[in-house]
Amino acid sequence: MLDSLTFIVEKLCLLSNFKLFEFKLTDGKRKESGCQERKTHSHAPLTLQRGDLLEVPRTLFTHFGIYLGDNKVAHLIPDIMPVLTNDKMIIKKVITNKRLIMGCLYKCATVRVDTLEDFVYGSNILVNHMDRKCNAQQPFPNEEVAERAEQLVGTIPYSLLWNNCEHFVTYCRYGAAKSQQTEMFCECLKSIIRDQRSVFLSVLLGMIYIVCFGLAASTTLPTILIPFTLWMAG
Numbered sequence: 001m002l003d004s005l006t007f008i009v010e011k012l013c014l015l016s017n018f019k020l021f022e023f024k025l026t027d028g029k030r031k032e033s034g035c036q037e038r039k040t041h042s043h044a045p046l047t048l049q050r051g052d053l054l055e056v057p058r059t060l061f062t063h064f065g066i067y068l069g070d071n072k073v074a075h076l077i078p079d080i081m082p083v084l085t086n087d088k089m090i091i092k093k094v095i096t097n098k099r100l101i102m103g104c105l106y107k108c109a110t111v112r113v114d115t116l117e118d119f120v121y122g123s124n125i126l127v128n129h130m131d132r133k134c135n136a137q138q139p140f141p142n143e144e145v146a147e148r149a150e151q152l153v154g155t156i157p158y159s160l161l162w163n164n165c166e167h168f169v170t171y172c173r174y175g176a177a178k179s180q181q182t183e184m185f186c187e188c189l190k191s192i193i194r195d196q197r198s199v200f201l202s203v204l205l206g207m208i209y210i211v212c213f214g215l216a217a218s219t220t221l222p223t224i225l226i227p228f229t230l231w232m233a234g
């Protein structure tokens with residue numbers, strides 16, 4: 001039981017802190033990489049160049065966009081509204097959390113152009129920070145980056161792991177759609193699966209499930225199949 005509790009705490013800490021670790025690493029190397037991080041002010045667009053790759057921290061992830069000039073940013077974001085209506089005025093409104101969540105569930109997104117202030121939403125900005133992390137790939141000229149982003153504006157399919165905002169900006173700037181956030185998440189899942197304590201934990205949870213809801217196919221089969229699958233995959 002103690003091992004199981006230790007396992008749960010370890011993995012929850014890993015899931016909750018891998019973004020924090022990334023931000024600390026960024027802060028530690030900001031000076032040597034020459035990256036710019038700042039609060040958005042009214043004069044911020046004057047310091048940005050068309051085609052710059054922008055990163056802003058959110059609660060659980062980092063959001064990405066391409067600066068188009070004139071205080072405008074192109075970014076990919078989940079949105080259910082294009083499925084429900086063709087009214088461009090309604091779709092153009094700032095996306096609420098409800099619209100975003102429904103877009104994630106329905107796997108629908110838009111590459112849209114918003115003001116820099118709406119995109120940043122009061123957060124700090126990292127400018128072209130990914131150039132250092134993707135040093136093996138040279139970025140396209142800024143004008144070409146902006147043009148590639150503008151060509152993709154509109155409704156597109158969405159996938160949290162395989163087609164998100166980071167895939168959009170890396171495709172525009174480097175020509176290859178990649179997401180380091182997705183890679184980190186998948187590595188975390190693999191570490192959980194490979195840890196044999198997860199087998200014991202799944203058996204324990206299965207037994208609790210059976211005790212609470214009774215012995216039946218719907219409770220017994222998951223109790224057997226899930227630990228077996230974890231054991232074989234570990």
